[in-house]
Amino acid sequence: MILLDRVTKKYSRSEGEALNRITLHVEPKEFVIVVGQSGAGKTTLLRLLTCEERPTSGKIIVGGIDYDKLKDRDIPLLRRKIGVVFQDFKLLPNKTVFENIAFALEIVGASNREIKNTVPKVLSIVNLKGKENNMPRELSGGERQRVAIARAVVRQPRILVADEPTGNLDPKHAWDVIKVLEKINRYGTTVLLTTHNQEIVNKLKRRVVTIQGGKITSDRANAGYKT
Amino acid sequence: MKRHLITFWRIIQTGIVNFMRNIGLAIAAMAVMVVTLTIVLFSIITNATFTNTIAQITSKIDISVFLKDSVTSQQTNQLITQLQKLPNVSNVTYLSKAQALQQYEQQNTGNQQLVTAIGETSNPLPATVLIKPINLNQIQAIKSFLTEPNIAALQSDAPTYSGDREVAINKITHATDVLREIGIFAIVVFTLICALIIFNTIQMAIFNRRDEITIMRLLGASTSFIRGPFVVESAIYGIFSGIFSVLIIYSAFEAASNALQASALGLLNIAYANSYFDNHFFLLLGIQLMLGIVLGVVSSIIATRRYLKFKTK
Numbered sequence: 372m373i374l375l376d377r378v379t380k381k382y383s384r385s386e387g388e389a390l391n392r393i394t395l396h397v398e399p400k401e402f403v404i405v406v407g408q409s410g411a412g413k414t415t416l417l418r419l420l421t422c423e424e425r426p427t428s429g430k431i432i433v434g435g436i437d438y439d440k441l442k443d444r445d446i447p448l449l450r451r452k453i454g455v456v457f458q459d460f461k462l463l464p465n466k467t468v469f470e471n472i473a474f475a476l477e478i479v480g481a482s483n484r485e486i487k488n489t490v491p492k493v494l495s496i497v498n499l500k501g502k503e504n505n506m507p508r509e510l511s512g513g514e515r516q517r518v519a520i521a522r523a524v525v526r527q528p529r530i531l532v533a534d535e536p537t538g539n540l541d542p543k544h545a546w547d548v549i550k551v552l553e554k555i556n557r558y559g560t561t562v563l564l565t566t567h568n569q570e571i572v573n574k575l576k577r578r579v580v581t582i583q584g585g586k587i588t589s590d591r592a593n594a595g596y597k598t
Numbered sequence: 599m600k601r602h603l604i605t606f607w608r609i610i611q612t613g614i615v616n617f618m619r620n621i622g623l624a625i626a627a628m629a630v631m632v633v634t635l636t637i638v639l640f641s642i643i644t645n646a647t648f649t650n651t652i653a654q655i656t657s658k659i660d661i662s663v664f665l666k667d668s669v670t671s672q673q674t675n676q677l678i679t680q681l682q683k684l685p686n687v688s689n690v691t692y693l694s695k696a697q698a699l700q701q702y703e704q705q706n707t708g709n710q711q712l713v714t715a716i717g718e719t720s721n722p723l724p725a726t727v728l729i730k731p732i733n734l735n736q737i738q739a740i741k742s743f744l745t746e747p748n749i750a751a752l753q754s755d756a757p758t759y760s761g762d763r764e765v766a767i768n769k770i771t772h773a774t775d776v777l778r779e780i781g782i783f784a785i786v787v788f789t790l791i792c793a794l795i796i797f798n799t800i801q802m803a804i805f806n807r808r809d810e811i812t813i814m815r816l817l818g819a820s821t822s823f824i825r826g827p828f829v830v831e832s833a834i835y836g837i838f839s840g841i842f843s844v845l846i847i848y849s850a851f852e853a854a855s856n857a858l859q860a861s862a863l864g865l866l867n868i869a870y871a872n873s874y875f876d877n878h879f880f881l882l883l884g885i886q887l888m889l890g891i892v893l894g895v896v897s898s899i900i901a902t903r904r905y906l907k908f909k910t911k
Binding site: 421422423424425443444446447448449450451455457461462463464465474475477478479480482483522 | 604608807809810813819820823909
């Protein structure tokens with residue numbers, strides 16, 4: 372589902388590599404946790420997957436799409452296939468909760484009826500019923516995070532990428548978010564989660580990939596947290 | 599097809615909703631647009647008024663050719679035909695001796711003695727041919743035609759150029775030509791400035807919301823789906839600004855006609871300007887709307903471009 376082959380990313384000539392010859396293979400329906408300290412290259416990895424950044428060298432293939440052959444105008448099509456939860460939520464400030472989630476469907480030209488049917492279902496998955504007409508600024512951090520997740524999954528993507536979705540949350544809310552991700556994974560979505568929350572990693576018992584200084588230092592199935 | 603229609607409708611809807619949700623930003627942008635569009639409209643009207651004033655002055659100027667009493671009507675007709683064929687002649691009128699006398703009496707109704715005196719003689723006034731030139735600056739051809747010996751032979755006196763005020767007329771026509779050029783230049787300059795200011799304003803408005811564009815981009819929205827609502831929003835700015843600028847000028851005329859009784863301020867004939875505005879109301883409104891919408895749309899397309907770019911290697 373996700374294939375990275377000796378991928379290197381340098382942001383500028385003078386600095387070192389943010390990612391150094393990373394090779395990673397993720398099977399469909401897998402749940403992979405990427406751990407590592409701040410600055411290790413976790414976010415860079417995800418930015419490469421969403422084509423926000425292009426690799427300096429190496430090959431990336433996601434869902435059968437070879438990024439080398441991807442033209443600029445096809446990037447939106449790629450992004451529609453990947454659900455992304457951003458570290459800083461990236462909600463649209465001038466849209467209500469409902470509209471934020473509906474927007475993801477509007478992009479793909481869904482009908483009004485589809486939107487009316489799907490959005491409430493997703494809202495109930497993330498326990499946000501009753502907040503439809505609130506603006507993002509009226510929500511707490513955890514609620515915003517859940518809106519972001521709802522938006523990422525509403526199109527039922529085959530791949531979900533979540534960048535520190537629990538980073539700004541207290542343990543209870545963090546666990547709520549993780550449970551939502553697990554639920555989505557059970558429905559058949561490949562999930563790539565980055566975190567540095569030790570407790571979550573230990574509880575989840577999933578494949579853990581550790582990145583340090585831009586390199587993969589360990590890749591273990593059913594692992595606990597270890598750096 | 600249906601999908602495209604849904605998307606198109608959504609773009610318009612979103613544009614309208616965004617306009618209302620960002621009303622503060624919208625008002626700021628529209629205020630600037632209204633001011634600049636008003637200046638453009640004002641310069642258009644002023645220019646038209648100057649042009650009218652110039653036309654009025656020049657229409658009063660003509661060349662009088664005085665004919666000897668011995669000239670036959672055949673000769674007169676021939677002369678008139680010849681004059682009409684000259685390139686710079688717009689109009690030739692013939693005034694017979696009787697008509698000339700009549701006109702003289704009318705012009706001097708206040709001076710009864712003069713009228714009586716002239717009535718006692720056997721009409722000393724010559725028959726006159728009045729020539730209206732098209733362009734006052736190029737009457738040399740007419741002049742030289744009139745001084746040809748066979749033509750000069752028909753004349754009792756040398757032709758007058760609107761009562762020997764040739765020098766003054768020359769000055770006026772020169773001044774009016776300059777004014778007309780300044781007027782057109784002003785319209786062009788103001789329109790350009792207006793375009794720049796509107797472009798800048800919309801760029802600022804979009805700069806404020808660049809994060810939204812980036813987010814939409816990350817969610818996989820297509821260029822037109824992101825840009826569309828911004829274009830719609832800017833078009834709404836343009837529509838409102840166009841209407842407001844026309845309203846401002848309209849109320850200015852209302853106020854002026856009340857306060858000044860529609861008098862003239864030197865070359866600026868307010869009454870004429872007002873009637874020009876009234877007569878061309880829909881044309882002017884159309885121009886303002888076009889200007890507002892086109893500038894808004896073009897500016898928003900250019901301004902969103904930079905935030906829509908993808909990072910390529």
